[in-house]
Amino acid sequence: MKKILILTEVELPGDFPTQVEHYLDNLVQVETRNTDFEGLKSQFRDVRRGQIRADALLNYLEPRVRGYEGFDRIVLVINDDGYVEGLNFVFGVTKIGGALALVFTKRLHGEQSLHIARILKEVLHELGHTFGLDHCTDPRCVMYFSNTIEDTDRKGPGYCQKCMARLRSLLR
Structure with a gap:
């Protein structure tokens, strides 16, 4: 069973880990x-833009977190705004099959339950990438760009049937 660590600057509800486990079919x-x-x-931070250079932070951290305390994947939930070259902003970033994902929450704000639902979707989306999933064409699937x-x-916090089937095979 894969072990996931979510390091967060944002106060998440106590059942957040259970929600992530549920949507990953309790395989983690x-x-x-x-x-x-x-x-x-x-x-x-790019002072001129007032944003975090997400790809540079990811490239810096990824080799440093492999196998961190026995976790297979690590997600950083960062209370800030991120971007990569060529895009105005990103909600999250990772590498397909990587061990680390970053989620940026500044643009995910809303009333409390909506804010948490958006963070959950982005965490699940980026974790999907770490396990090998690419973007999905189904706009209701959490893997949709x-x-x-x-x-x-x-989009839902859930994966479409096709992505879930692939995810199950990748996680087993």
Whole structure:
């Protein structure tokens, strides 16, 4: 069984790990820990844009987190705004098959339950990539590419049948 660690600057509800486990078909174990990323963020902040250079932060951290405390995957939930070259912003970033995912929450804000639902979707989306899933063409699937917050709101936290079948085979 894969072990996932979610390090977060955002206060997540106590059942957040259970929700992630549920949508990953209970094939994973999830733990959350609160932390502060201010030091890291300051190193990768583009002052001109007021955003974190997400791909540079990912490239810096990924080799440092492989096998961290026995976890197979690590997700950083960062209370800030991220971007990659060529895009105005990203909700999250990872590499297909990578061990680390970053989720940026600044553009995910809304009333509390909506905010948490958006974070859950982005965490599940980025974890899908870490396990080998690519973007899906089904706009209701969590693996659908979100170009806007409306795209994120439209898609479910669940995976479509095709993505879930592939995910099950990748996780077994």
